[in-house]
Amino acid sequence: MSGLSAALLRTFALACWAMAVWLLLTWTVTAEQLVVGAIVSAAVAVFLAPLGPVAGPWRLLDPRVARRTAALAFVAGRRAVAANLRLARRIWAPSRPLRSGMVIVPTTQRSPLGLTVVGLVSSLIVDNQLVDVDRSRGRLLYHAVDVPPRDPDQARERINGPLEAHLRQERG
Numbered sequence: 001m002s003g004l005s006a007a008l009l010r011t012f013a014l015a016c017w018a019m020a021v022w023l024l025l026t027w028t029v030t031a032e033q034l035v036v037g038a039i040v041s042a043a044v045a046v047f048l049a050p051l052g053p054v055a056g057p058w059r060l061l062d063p064r065v066a067r068r069t070a071a072l073a074f075v076a077g078r079r080a081v082a083a084n085l086r087l088a089r090r091i092w093a094p095s096r097p098l099r100s101g102m103v104i105v106p107t108t109q110r111s112p113l114g115l116t117v118v119g120l121v122s123s124l125i126v127d128n129q130l131v132d133v134d135r136s137r138g139r140l141l142y143h144a145v146d147v148p149p150r151d152p153d154q155a156r157e158r159i160n161g162p163l164e165a166h167l168r169q170e171r172g
Contacts, residue, residue: 007049013056014045020057055113072166076121079162083127087145101147102131105140105156108164115140117167122160 018041026033059065090096109115119130119140132141140160148155 009056010054011045011049013054014048015041016057017054018044068166072117072121072163075162075166076124080125083125087126090145098145099147100143100145103128103142103144103147103155103159104152105142105159106152107138107140107156107160109167110135110138114164114167118160118163121163128159 015038019037022037022041023029026037060069090098107115107118109118115133115135119133122128122140122142123130127146128142128144130140131143133139134141142159144159148158
């Protein structure tokens with residue numbers, strides 16, 4: 001693939017992702033919203049395309065990718081609902097002990113994509129918020145509402161392990 005066609009494909013992929021985000025954020029499908037969204041998406045794509053490669057949304061048509069993405073979304077959704085119920089219970093019963101703090105958890109992810117997915121998705125679950133990534137040592141630093149056991153492997157199984165199970169182990 002020539003340099004120009006790769007750049008155009010990357011720009012098109014970015015424009016597709018930006019348009020999807022636009023539609024999710026505005027949650028409106030009118031002619032005006034679509035036109036403005038297309039213009040904004042194209043502008044964003046042109047500015048971001050030089051930053052590097054982008055997986056196009058059409059990758060989700062690959063059954064393996066779609067299956068892993070659906071499994072990851074299901075696990076994250078289930079864990080988010082459970083975490084929100086635990087947090088609501090903690091709010092309604094404030095006498096329950098609170099053991100918040102920082103925890104360092106090992107990760108199997110090494111690629112920027114894998115670390116980004118694990119960091120962002122695990123931070124959507126209210127129990128833990130990603131604070132820092134130590135890519136060279138393969139560790140993530142979280143602020144935890146309820147600090148898990150001190151054993152790093154047990155902490156990993158409680159925080160990021162269920163999410164990483166649905167990601168490819170990439171070295172990057």
